[in-house]
Amino acid sequence: MVRSESCAQRFAKGVYDLGLMYDYGRGGLAQDHDKARIYFKTAADLGYSPAGEVLRRLDASRASQPAMPADSGDRSTDGGGQPAAADAMRGLDASQGQK
Secondary structure (H helix, E strand, O other): OHHHHHHHHHHHHHHHHHHHHHHHOOOOOOOOHHHHHHHHHHHHHOOOHHHHHHHHHHHHHHHHOOOOOOOOOOOOEOOOOOEHHHHHHHHHHHHOOOO
């Protein structure tokens, strides 16, 4: 039982890492914030708590942004072209003592 739980946690972290790769457009993947969000949600559903924290921060970030016209481009950046999850990760790193 412990071994299967360990595998599940590693799988969840891998799903989360894939979300980060899509969010930043790394590892040969095109930047895709919608896919990133799906992977973060999946990892959170699998019990990987950092993914849940990123989702909460992304939701808070989106809620505080004014509505933008549909043709204004990607709404998942921080306005400077950085993925919205980057802000979430900076906050997560700060709350965990820069792990």
